[in-house]
Amino acid sequence: MTALIELERATKRYAGDVVALDDVSISIGRGELAGIVGPSGSGKSTLLNLIGTLDRPTSGTVRIDGHDVGELSDREVSALRSQLIGFVFQQFHLTAGVVALDNVADGLLYAGVPRAERLRRAAAALQQVGLSHRMEHRPHELSGGERQRVAIARALIGHPPLLLADEPTGNLDSAAGAGVMDLLRGLNSDGTTILIITHDQQIATSLPRRLPISDGRMQPIAPPGIGATKEICHES
Amino acid sequence: MSRELIPGRLSLPDLVRVGQAGLRARPLRVLLSALGIAIGIAAMVAVVGISSSSREDLNRQLQSLGTNLLTAGPGKNLFGEDVHLPAESVAMVGRIEPVTSVSATALVQDASVYRTDKIPAGQTGGIQVLAAQVDLLPTISGQLAEGVFLNEAIAQYPAVVLGAQAADHLGAAPHQQVYLGKQWFTVVGVLQPAPLAPELDNAALVGWPAAEKLLGFDGYPTTIYARAVEDDVTAVQKVLATTANPEAPNEVDVSRPSDALAAQQAADATLNALLLGLGAVALLVGGVGVANTMVISVLERRGEIGLRRSLGATRAQIRSQFLAEALLLSTLGGVGGALIGSLVTIGYAFSRGWPAVVPPWALAGGLLATLVLGSIAGLYPAIRAARLSPTEALSTP
Ligand SMILES: Nc1ncnc2c1ncn2[C@@H]1O[C@H](COP(=O)(O)OP(=O)(O)OP(=O)(O)O)[C@@H](O)[C@H]1O
Ligand SMILES: [Mg+2]
Numbered sequence: 001m002t003a004l005i006e007l008e009r010a011t012k013r014y015a016g017d018v019v020a021l022d023d024v025s026i027s028i029g030r031g032e033l034a035g036i037v038g039p040s041g042s043g044k045s046t047l048l049n050l051i052g053t054l055d056r057p058t059s060g061t062v063r064i065d066g067h068d069v070g071e072l073s074d075r076e077v078s079a080l081r082s083q084l085i086g087f088v089f090q091q092f093h094l095t096a097g098v099v100a101l102d103n104v105a106d107g108l109l110y111a112g113v114p115r116a117e118r119l120r121r122a123a124a125a126l127q128q129v130g131l132s133h134r135m136e137h138r139p140h141e142l143s144g145g146e147r148q149r150v151a152i153a154r155a156l157i158g159h160p161p162l163l164l165a166d167e168p169t170g171n172l173d174s175a176a177g178a179g180v181m182d183l184l185r186g187l188n189s190d191g192t193t194i195l196i197i198t199h200d201q202q203i204a205t206s207l208p209r210r211l212p213i214s215d216g217r218m219q220p221i222a223p224p225g226i227g228a229t230k231e232i233c234h235e236s
Numbered sequence: 237m238s239r240e241l242i243p244g245r246l247s248l249p250d251l252v253r254v255g256q257a258g259l260r261a262r263p264l265r266v267l268l269s270a271l272g273i274a275i276g277i278a279a280m281v282a283v284v285g286i287s288s289s290s291r292e293d294l295n296r297q298l299q300s301l302g303t304n305l306l307t308a309g310p311g312k313n314l315f316g317e318d319v320h321l322p323a324e325s326v327a328m329v330g331r332i333e334p335v336t337s338v339s340a341t342a343l344v345q346d347a348s349v350y351r352t353d354k355i356p357a358g359q360t361g362g363i364q365v366l367a368a369q370v371d372l373l374p375t376i377s378g379q380l381a382e383g384v385f386l387n388e389a390i391a392q393y394p395a396v397v398l399g400a401q402a403a404d405h406l407g408a409a410p411h412q413q414v415y416l417g418k419q420w421f422t423v424v425g426v427l428q429p430a431p432l433a434p435e436l437d438n439a440a441l442v443g444w445p446a447a448e449k450l451l452g453f454d455g456y457p458t459t460i461y462a463r464a465v466e467d468d469v470t471a472v473q474k475v476l477a478t479t480a481n482p483e484a485p486n487e488v489d490v491s492r493p494s495d496a497l498a499a500q501q502a503a504d505a506t507l508n509a510l511l512l513g514l515g516a517v518a519l520l521v522g523g524v525g526v527a528n529t530m531v532i533s534v535l536e537r538r539g540e541i542g543l544r545r546s547l548g549a550t551r552a553q554i555r556s557q558f559l560a561e562a563l564l565l566s567t568l569g570g571v572g573g574a575l576i577g578s579l580v581t582i583g584y585a586f587s588r589g590w591p592a593v594v595p596p597w598a599l600a601g602g603l604l605a606t607l608v609l610g611s612i613a614g615l616y617p618a619i620r621a622a623r624l625s626p627t628e629a630l631s632t633p
Contacts, residue, residue: 054546054626067241074551076241082548083241089630093543097261109254110548112244154547 002066003027004162004193005051010060012046012216020046022216023060028195028209030161033188036197037204038213044197045166047213051195052085052164053077065161082111086155088165092147094139100126100150101135107154118157125153129183145176152183156192163187165196169203177203243550255560258533259568266565269522269529273569273609274576276519277602281577283511284598286584287504293590294501301377301432303494304469308460308480311489319487320456325480326369329460332479334468339375340457341366341441347417347451349396349440351406355415361405365416366439366458367447368397375461376433383410383425390424391443394450397425399437416440417451432493433461522569523609530562530617534624541621542629555622562614563607570606574599 005028012021020043028034036044049055050062053069062069065084069077086107094103105115105122113121126135129149139147148168155163165184169177181203188194198204212219246254259266308329313319322328330338347365348357370386372378384390385397396416398408403426406414413420421442430436447453460480464472469492477488534541541554549557578594585592 049627052546054542054630072241075243078545078548078550078553079241079243081546082244085546087546089543091539093539093630095257095540095543098257107547109250110244110246110544110550110553114247115250 002063004030004032004065005195006061006063007050007057008061008063010050010057010062012043012050012055013058019216021050021057024213024216024218025060026211026218028193030193031188031191032209033185033194033207034196034209034211035204035207036195036211036213037199038219042214043216044213046216048164048166048195048197052087053081078110082158084160084162086158086160086163088148088151088155088163088168090167090170092139092151092171094147094150094154096139099136099138100131100142100153103139103150104153104157107157111158121157122153125157126150128156129153143176144172145179148172148176148180149183152180156187161191161193163192163194165194167197167199169198169200181206243548243553246549246553246556251556251560252564254557255564258537258557258561259564262533265529265532266568269525270565270569270572272522272525273519273566273606274522274573276515276517276522277570277573277606278576278580279515279518280512280605281574281594281598281602282580282584283508283515285577285581285592285594287508288593288595288598289581289585289590290504290588291501292593293585293588294497296591297431298494298497301494302463302466303492304464304466305376305432305493306462306464306469306473306476307433307491307493308462308476309458309489310456310481311487313484313487319484320454321458321460321480321488322483323455323457326457326460328479329462329476332462332464332472332475334465334472336463336465337371337375338460338462339369339372340460341368341372341436341439342444342447342453342456343458344417344442344447344451344453347447347453349402349406349414349416349421351408351414353415353420361402362438363402363405364435364439365447365451366436366441367444367451367453368441369444372441372461373427375463376430376436378430378433378436379428381426381428383423385425386441386443392445392449393443394419394421394446395424395443396421397427397441398423399427399439399441400429401437402440403427405438414440416442419450431497435459519605519609523566523613526562526566526569526610527613527616529565530558530614531620533561534558534617534621537621538624538629538632541624542626542632545624545626545629551622554624555618558618558621559611559614562618563610566606566610566613567603570603573606574602577602 007024007026010021010024013019036047038044050057056070067080101122104125105118108118126132129152131149134142134146169180184194204210310320326338326340344365344367348360349363349365368386370388370391373385408414408423410423410425412423414423448455473490476490477485481488581594582592
């Protein structure tokens with residue numbers, strides 16, 4: 001079986017000669033839990049966006065579940081996102097004024113699932129993240145940690161094999177962040193491949209695999225606790 | 237890996253729900269931009285409704301007055317000189333088979349009517365003195381406001397029946413005297429306005445014999461009124477000129493007063509077209525308002541657009557979402573406008589004593605116009621929203 005995520009010499013260049021990602025080749029297998037670590041501006045989000053098919057490389061290839069993203073049409077790439085990938089963002093991106101249940105149900109809106117089924121599964125997903133008692137709350141009535149758990153419920157409602165999280169704990173205090181991480185670890189042990197970007201040293205060192213990046217290039221994998229920790233120390 | 241990548245369909249109810257949610261988040265802005273559309277549609281529906289109501293009123297009026305009245309009068313000859321109808325023309329018209337009743341009036345030359353003998357000559361207020369046959373009223377469906385009409389007996393004496401406007405101008409009522417043709421005539425009756433014979437409204441009617449005896453009237457009729465069997469009106473209209481003046485049929489002016497009333501209505505159509513044009517301009521401005529609202533909405537909701545793209549929305553689905561939103565917004569305005577326009581029509585028709593008519597095609601047309609406008613106004617913002625790159629959209633706070 002091929003790796004779930006495969007990058008081959010992927011490069012991302014922005015206008016003004018900014019090379020955000022430089023000749024990156026990585027392979028991430030099914031069921032992995034990996035962290036992308038590196039200083040600010042090193043290209044972590046750029047990498048995650050390429051893997052998430054939200055953006056395409058300037059050169060090189062990105063293959064998700066065997067599909068060469070560069071070859072896919074907009075419809076196909078959209079279908080790939082709705083079937084294979086769940087996203088969790090630092091800013092949650094919950095729809096204001098809409099209750100948690102509906103926010104989570106929207107996770108299946110573009111998957112062709114009927115509304116009743118979406119709501120049923122949204123309730124189950126909220127239960128999975130421990131928010132059964134907050135289903136009818138609007139985002140502004142929830143704490144930061146609760147909001148991120150709602151966002152995670154939305155990402156996992158379609159049971160995607162791949163979950164991408166860009167600094168999911170960046171806006172949370174350490175207790176709430178730990179809650180979110182426990183949730184992600186639980187999902188991973190159920191088989192979901194999870195890739196997260198984190199600035200949190202403790203979280204980073206606790207992950208089974210780390211992908212250090214700096215200046216748009218992947219760094220040689222340092223033994224846990226040395227290279228990565230250093231990078232993060234520079235940062236803070 | 238062999239998974240087929242086919243995006244899920246967004247069902248119509250889901251599309252409507254998504255569009256509604258976008259509107260519900262900004263109720264005031266939605267209300268204001270819908271109002272722009274509503275004003276345009278209301279104006280157009282009201283213009284059409286009010287003119288339809290007035291036409292319906294005319295139709296009912298004509299139904300009670302009848303459209304089978306014809307008139308014939310002297311025209312001009314080839315040399316542009318005034319001519320007159322033969323004295324026996326009235327009787328001859330009466331002999332046309334489908335003519336059920338016939339009557340006539342005649343302009344009494346050089347006779348004027350004044351309130352008193354102290355009024356300077358010439359200040360007639362445009363009142364014409366007409367000799368009238370005693371059977372005039374039933375033929376033209378005329379009604380008396382007060383007093384009596386001329387009859388065989390009264391028609392011999394210096395008695396006068398005044399048209400509605402003439403009575404008003406002279407300030408005269410039955411039993412009073414007016415100074416007519418340099419002698420005193422007694423007012424015996426006053427007519428109600430006569431829609432089919434508006435020339436009588438500003439006239440003073442005297443008896444045929446009295447006019448001949450007292451006013452030097454020449455006896456030539458100037459307007460012949462003929463009622464014909466409804467189905468034969470056109471046929472009668474064709475032979476009327478020849479019958480009234482067999483020697484010079486081309487010197488006879490024949491007309492159908494109900495047509496004249498309808499023509500007057502048609503003249504109002506010009507004004508209606510102008511008002512309709514103003515309504516269309518208002519509608520257009522409303523459309524610009526909707527486009528503006530949608531453009532702003534797309535700018536403000538980049539984060540939402542990025543999120544939806546990350547959830548698997550295709551460009552087409554994003555486009556549909558914003559188009560649906562624009563359509564809902566303009567439909568809201570269209571329905572509101574149709575409602576307001578109908579209410580205005582009903583209110584105005586009520587105040588004029590007309591039957592209120594709002595033609596269904598006007599409502600349907602108004603709604604169709606809003607739908608077209610909504611799609612045009614929504615198209616550009618929708619395309620912009622769909623073109624947004626997901627990463628760019630997500631990175632805006
Ligand atoms: N849309 C863009 N246009 C131009 N340059 C960009 C764009 N997006 C990112 N960059 C640049 O690419 C580089 C990598 O950015 P990226 O967002 O991937 O960094 P990051 O590692 O996620 O940083 P942070 O930890 O601060 O989120 C940066 O130098 C950034 O300025
Ligand atoms: Mg980043």
